[in-house]
Structure formats: structure tokens, C-alpha cells
Amino acid sequence: MARRRNISKQTRLVLLMLAEAPQTWRYGYEITKMLNIKSGALYPILIRLSEQDYLESEWRDSEKPGLPPRHVYRLSAAGTALARHQANDASLDPLVLPIGAAV
């Protein structure tokens, strides 16, 4: 499994937040609110994580009638391992998830 060091702070935040509840599917907008990051930063991160098989995604029907299905995300096993490695890596600056991000 690839263990990459060149991971941005925002990517680490996304990884750590998703790793807090690895089985929980998250919406894109929900993640932006929880981590207080912009959609312009979040989606490129999600795309890269997904392309590298660290992230699983699927379509979910909307709970509100008449609205289109939403894309949901959660970490894959490889993504969870990467997040764990990031959290335990002493050489990296410790990150604190924003209040409300941890579940």
C-alpha cells in the first residue's frame, strides 16, 4: 500500500474526519461544513482520494422528494489505513479536527 508523505493539510483533515467514523457515508456539502473548507478545495481532494482507491463513493436517492440523488463518500480499507498512518506519524504536524467534525 502506498504511504505518501506529500499529503496536504486539508487532505489530512478530510482523511482524519472520515476516519472518525469509517463506516458512515458523508455528503460533500456536509464535509465542507464540518471541516469549514470550501467546495473548491474539497472536491479535488475527494477526486484524488477516489482515483487512488482511498475513498469509496456511491449515489444515494435524496430523502427530499423531487431532488436529484446525492454522491456520498466514505474511506475504503486502504483509506482508513492511510488515515491511521497519518494520525500516528510523529514526523507530521498534529492536526486538530474542528469542533463538530469528530463523531
Place this chain on the structure above:
Amino acid sequence: MKSIQIKMAEHILSVSSRIMPTSQKQWATAMHNEFHHIDGQQDALLFAIGCLFAAWRQKMNVERYEPILRWGIVTCLFGWAALKVYLSSASPEAWQEYSWSGWQLALIGSASIAYLGAGIFLLLKKWPHTLAVLLFALVLNSAHFMMIASTAYIETSIAVPMVFSLAVVSEEYFIWALAMTGSLFLWLIPNLKWIRKGHAV
């Protein structure tokens, strides 16, 4: 009735969808659908603006090498063809002095036309056409090489034109290999997931 902010946001999202690379269109749909679930108008507009930046970043990320590589190859192909045309038209006496046969000139001229054609197809992003024309150029170049390597040619030729011919053929092979590799790369890269995997997380 939709507010101006929502109309602007929808317009921005449709632009984002057009910008997003073809291989990542589903992400544009994901962003667009997510937008419909945002309650606040201000939030929706900011989300849409962010999506525009995200789409632009993805476009730059996936396609940043494409125009540089494409124009680089086209410049090589056109430049090489133009150089041969210039040499043949500007100093015909030089060609005569090197005692190049009519067949050789025909092969060199045809290869030049093939390179020009490959360059035009490359500009139009017609990858199969580009590769087909380049293969034709390879046949012409190989025929030229076989001609100058033949016993009859060596016996009737003198050292200088022989070396010059070999230099031309070698350069033809070099340009051909460059164009072929680059065209294959440009054609296949949007579909190769393993290349995109190489990017940092």
C-alpha cells in the same frame, strides 16, 4: 421563483460541468446534485463558485501537459518538413551536387507531406488519423533507408551524400519516434487511470 443568486449559481455550475475533464464528468454531476440540497442562497452561491474552481483545478491537473506536448510535436513535424522543403527549393544545386536520385527526392518529399498531414491531424486531435499518417511516414522513411543502404547506391555514391542521406534518414526516424510516442501518449492518457494515480494525494 428563483432568486438571482440561485440563477447565478446554476449558471456557474453549468460552466463547471463544461470545464470538468471528460473522464471526471460524474464529479461535475455530483457537485451539481449536491448544490440542490443546500438551503441557504448565499451558501449555494459560494458552493457553486467553489465547484467552478474545483473543475478548473481538475482541468489543469488532467490536461496541463496536453497542449504543451501537442504543440511541441506539431512544431517539430512542421519545422522538419519546412526545413526539407526549404533545402530542396532554396538550393537545388546542393541536392544535385549530392547526386540524390529522383526516387530519393520523391521519398523525402512524400515523407514531408506525411509529416505535415500528421501535424494537422494532431492539431485537430484526430489521434487514429495521426497515427495512420505517421505509420505511412515510417514506411516512406524505411524505403529511403533501404535505398541508401542498398549495394547499388553505395557503389555509385560518394562519401558526402551518403553521410548526408544517413543523417536525413536518422533525423526522420528521430522525429518519427518523437511524434509517434507523443501522439500515443496524448491519445491514451485520458483513459489511463494508473497515470492519474501517480499524482500526490
